[in-house]
Amino acid sequence: MKAVGYTESLPINDPNALQDVELPQPVAEGRDLLVRVRAIGVNPVDFKVRQRAAPEPGEVKVLGWDAVGEVVATGEGVSLFKPGDQVYYAGDVTRQGSNAEYQTVDERIVGRKPASLNDAEAAALPLTTITAWEMLFDHLGLEQQTAGEITPTNDVILVVGAAGGVGSILIQLAKNLTGATVVATASRPESRQWVEALGADFVVNHREPLQAQIQQLVSEGKIASITHVASLNATDQYFDDYVAVLKPFGRIAMIDDPDSLDVMKIKPKSLSLHIEFMFARSMHNADDMKVQHDLLEKVASLVDQGHIRTTAGKNLGVINAHNLRSAHTELEAGTAVGKIVLEGFE
Numbered sequence: 222m223k224a225v226g227y228t229e230s231l232p233i234n235d236p237n238a239l240q241d242v243e244l245p246q247p248v249a250e251g252r253d254l255l256v257r258v259r260a261i262g263v264n265p266v267d268f269k270v271r272q273r274a275a276p277e278p279g280e281v282k283v284l285g286w287d288a289v290g291e292v293v294a295t296g297e298g299v300s301l302f303k304p305g306d307q308v309y310y311a312g313d314v315t316r317q318g319s320n321a322e323y324q325t326v327d328e329r330i331v332g333r334k335p336a337s338l339n340d341a342e343a344a345a346l347p348l349t350t351i352t353a354w355e356m357l358f359d360h361l362g363l364e365q366q367t368a369g370e371i372t373p374t375n376d377v378i379l380v381v382g383a384a385g386g387v388g389s390i391l392i393q394l395a396k397n398l399t400g401a402t403v404v405a406t407a408s409r410p411e412s413r414q415w416v417e418a419l420g421a422d423f424v425v426n427h428r429e430p431l432q433a434q435i436q437q438l439v440s441e442g443k444i445a446s447i448t449h450v451a452s453l454n455a456t457d458q459y460f461d462d463y464v465a466v467l468k469p470f471g472r473i474a475m476i477d478d479p480d481s482l483d484v485m486k487i488k489p490k491s492l493s494l495h496i497e498f499m500f501a502r503s504m505h506n507a508d509d510m511k512v513q514h515d516l517l518e519k520v521a522s523l524v525d526q527g528h529i530r531t532t533a534g535k536n537l538g539v540i541n542a543h544n545l546r547s548a549h550t551e552l553e554a555g556t557a558v559g560k561i562v563l564e565g566f567e
Contacts, residue, residue: 222246223566224321225542226281230272233549238271239542242281246323248294253325254302255294256310260340260564261319261540262287262533263548264348264386269478270314271549284545285318286311286500287560288326289334289344299328301514307334309517311348313503320540322566329510330503332517335524338531345533345560346390346524347517351499352476353391353451354516360474360495361449363399368528374400377444379435379466381427382453384412386560387476389419389532391451394520396420397528402444404435415558419530427455431462447471454555457482467492534559539567 224244231238249255267284276282292306302308310331312319334343357363363376378395380388383405395403397420405421407413408428416424423444425434438444446468452459457479464486467473473487474495484494502510523529535551537544540563548561 222322224281224283225285225540225545226283226320227271228276228281230275233268233271233546233553236546239284239545239549241542244281244283244321247317247325249296249299249325251296252298252328253296254292254299254308254328254331256288256290256308256324256326257293258288258290258319258322258324258540260289260344260562261285262344262346262348262386263545263552263561263563265552266314266348267318268549268553283317283319283321285320285324286314287344287346287348288312288319288324289340290324293323295328301328302331307336308332309334309343309347309521311351311499311513314500315504320545327503327510328514330513330517332514332521335521337525341536341562341564342531342533344562344564345386345531346520348499349386349390349532349560350394350520351513351516352387352497353394354520355499356387356391356451356474356476356495356497357394357399360497361451361472363395363401363449365398366400368397368523368526371397372400373402375445376401376448377446378403378449378451379447379463380405380421380451380453381431381459382455383407383416383421383424384558385453386532386557387453388416388451389534389559390529391453392416392419392421393529393532397523401449404438404444404447406431412558415534419532427459431459432465435462435466450474453477460486464490464492532559533562535561537561537563539563539565541567
């Protein structure tokens with residue numbers, strides 16, 4: 222089968238950083254599905270793994286943790302899907318990824334593709350959806366309500382790095398499933414327009430002092446004090462701002478990898494700090510892995526009901542090494558708005 226992989230960790234401007242390769246087609250066993258991949262999304266985790274995890278000598282590492290495709294075979298333990306089903310999923314970071322024509326994936330972390338989206342539109346959603354959902358409801362502890370029947374609450378969530386992939390779906394989930402007020406950060410005009418279109422109630426510029434902007438919104442009576450922070454990048458840069466603007470007993474959830482944080486700064490307000498890693502369940506074969514299947518199914522329904530829209534920002538064309546190098550380059554530069562997707566094999 223066709224695939225895109227790498228044999229050593231190299232800078233993305235090296236032609237060998239990602240290469241077109243031919244690999245054996247995997248076989249579905251146990252609770253695995255064999256999926257014919259039709260579209261993929263690209264995430265920061267892709268370039269982070271490429272930079273940090275060199276394959277064993279003679280091995281090819283295949284990246285990719287967002288996919289849409291068709292189930293073509295199932296293992297003997299599968300009960301949730303059958304061949305012919307159209308699915309979307311993020312997969313397992315400890316296994317070969319979705320930058321390949323075929324992939325095996327545990328059915329418990331797979332959902333049925335939203336019927337109202339095309340393959341590329343749906344491929345933008347799985348990893349970021351799971352991440353945002355776990356941040357909002359598992360870590361930040363926001364009350365989940367029913368879409369279309371939202372009662373406003375006193376919760377105010379600050380979303381830092383809101384125009385990226387996770388922020389783009391987190392804003393929508395917060396607005397459609399909680400009563401929270403959403404304050405998003407964005408700096409460029411296109412980023413600001415994007416997060417406003419997704420439902421952000423207020424937008425502040427993360428390139429200017431955050432604390433002053435938040436305090437102005439509070440003093441003008443536009444928002445109550447911040448109760449929750451979703452920190453999607455540069456946590457170390459904004460950590461002091463979080464401590465300053467959060468109410469006592471507020472919560473911070475982060476997904477990035479700061480070199481260090483002085484966590485004792487949160488003690489005077491009795492704040493809590495949570496780290497979200499959406500691969501934790503699959504990596505450790507958690508007893509409750511199926512909750513990721515369940516949430517993907519629920520979000521597919523929300524999409525088909527018109528509550529949630531795709532977060533695809535740019536389609537770079539077919540799945541090959543050249544286009545994936547372009548995707549990694551843009552993500553490493555931190556300039557992507559929404560999700561980068563690719564579709565089909567030549």
